[in-house]
Amino acid sequence: MNRETDVLVVGGGATGVGVARDLGLRGVETVVVERNGLTGGATGNTHGVLHSGARYATSDPESARECIAENEVLREVAPHCIDPTGGFFAQLPEDDDGYFERLRNRCRDCGIVAEPVDVESVRRDRPYLSPETERLLRVPDAVVHPFPLAVANAVDVREHGGAVHTDAEVVDLLVDGGEVTGAEIRRPGATGTETVRADHVVNATGAWAGEVGSLADVEIPMRPSKGAMVVVDYPPVDAVVNRARPATDGDIVVPHDSTAVLGTTSEAVDDPDEYPKEEWEVDLLVEKAGEMVPDLQTAPVVRSYWGVRPLFGGEASEFEAGRSVTRGYTLLDHGERDGVSGFTTIVGGKLTTYRLMAESVADHVCERLGVDAPCRTAAEPLPGRDDPDALRSALSEFEPLPPAEERPSDARRS
Numbered sequence: 001m002n003r004e005t006d007v008l009v010v011g012g013g014a015t016g017v018g019v020a021r022d023l024g025l026r027g028v029e030t031v032v033v034e035r036n037g038l039t040g041g042a043t044g045n046t047h048g049v050l051h052s053g054a055r056y057a058t059s060d061p062e063s064a065r066e067c068i069a070e071n072e073v074l075r076e077v078a079p080h081c082i083d084p085t086g087g088f089f090a091q092l093p094e095d096d097d098g099y100f101e102r103l104r105n106r107c108r109d110c111g112i113v114a115e116p117v118d119v120e121s122v123r124r125d126r127p128y129l130s131p132e133t134e135r136l137l138r139v140p141d142a143v144v145h146p147f148p149l150a151v152a153n154a155v156d157v158r159e160h161g162g163a164v165h166t167d168a169e170v171v172d173l174l175v176d177g178g179e180v181t182g183a184e185i186r187r188p189g190a191t192g193t194e195t196v197r198a199d200h201v202v203n204a205t206g207a208w209a210g211e212v213g214s215l216a217d218v219e220i221p222m223r224p225s226k227g228a229m230v231v232v233d234y235p236p237v238d239a240v241v242n243r244a245r246p247a248t249d250g251d252i253v254v255p256h257d258s259t260a261v262l263g264t265t266s267e268a269v270d271d272p273d274e275y276p277k278e279e280w281e282v283d284l285l286v287e288k289a290g291e292m293v294p295d296l297q298t299a300p301v302v303r304s305y306w307g308v309r310p311l312f313g314g315e316a317s318e319f320e321a322g323r324s325v326t327r328g329y330t331l332l333d334h335g336e337r338d339g340v341s342g343f344t345t346i347v348g349g350k351l352t353t354y355r356l357m358a359e360s361v362a363d364h365v366c367e368r369l370g371v372d373a374p375c376r377t378a379a380e381p382l383p384g385r386d387d388p389d390a391l392r393s394a395l396s397e398f399e400p401l402p403p404a405e406e407r408p409s410d411a412r413r414s
């Protein structure tokens, strides 16, 4: 792969392929390198909720506004990667009445259509909801499928002259006179490394951003946080069901085909590759989900999996210095921040807001490269929307990794 390109993006999650697609549509040639398979990091290990933003409306209205805006954009440009299931926030007897009202008001303030609905009539169609349900708020949550979404982005990267390489790990960054000029890439089983030289390098490695930053002697404080999810064989659930209370463990149930995904926990971890996957997390999720949907307590568990949130752990001063684009995600210009030019890191955010994050990065990189071209990803359909064949071969080429427990005992892939 020894080559030269305009921009090298490290990380093949939604953010990385999103950045590369955005740049490609602006005429900037981009190469993506991903050490595992596409979506092998947090992107492939989420609940797959296309958030309406309601989940963040009381705690982080800025993120909530971003979510509803991107929810609407993605329904237009990528409907083939989305199931428009809708969602509910369910209040149970032990939940605070005042929270439901606050949630409803904050949703309105953030532009999220959230309407209280009659519990009995909803339960007639959805008897799986607990008979103890006291109030329900309907919100425009949906389900997004991260793998076809990432593949659609990757296909467009190629169509615009770029490349996407999986099983390609960045093991060193080339730094020349205070400027990052490329990277050394290692392939499994290969002797030696390959070199990609680029005018700009984007670090989109999520929870691993600190490790990649250290290759250019740049410190990126991350606070990785693991979250468990449990897949249960239970076809009836047909909408995202959230608990109407402040965010805590075990407050969401997400329909995926004939299964329900129960989430999640939130525990700080030291190493995003090596952390305990604990039985108590699985038990807790089944118990808590069962409060909203009682049948889930006895439905067969198919498997459990974990993801690691790419949370930025920088000081408040980093945000105040304007380096945080919003509280939802953070863009670090290492030229300004660390005196290492040609290098940008993007961390945080959500799968739902990947396109917006990518737009911020692409705006920034284009400014640095002197490229004057507007972002087109909010209006340009992703490959596969109008022509399902456009994705068919790429989907099998980038085939996702099997579930963790079926993989060989390679820590990276577990």
Ligand SMILES: Cc1cc2nc3c(=O)[nH]c(=O)nc-3n(C[C@H](O)[C@H](O)[C@H](O)COP(=O)(O)OP(=O)(O)OC[C@H]3O[C@@H](n4cnc5c(N)ncnc54)[C@H](O)[C@@H]3O)c2cc1C
Residues within 6 Å of the ligand: 010, 011, 012, 013, 014, 015, 016, 033, 034, 035, 036, 037, 038, 039, 040, 041, 042, 043, 044, 045, 046, 047, 048, 049, 050, 051, 168, 169, 170, 171, 204, 205, 206, 207, 208, 212, 225, 226, 227, 228, 229, 263, 264, 306, 307, 308, 309, 310, 347, 348, 349, 350, 351, 352, 353
């Ligand atoms: C438990 C959990 C549930 C979530 N649920 C949702 C949800 O329902 N909806 C939602 O919107 N968001 C959700 N999120 C958030 C969402 O998953 C992430 O914010 C988003 O996927 C991050 O994408 P990313 O591309 O930035 O990072 P990642 O997907 O982690 O991508 C980073 C990539 O970089 C690669 N990489 C690392 N080091 C190197 C290297 N040296 N060389 C090459 N490649 C490298 C990794 O292998 C990885 O694939 C959830 C997160 C968690 C943890």
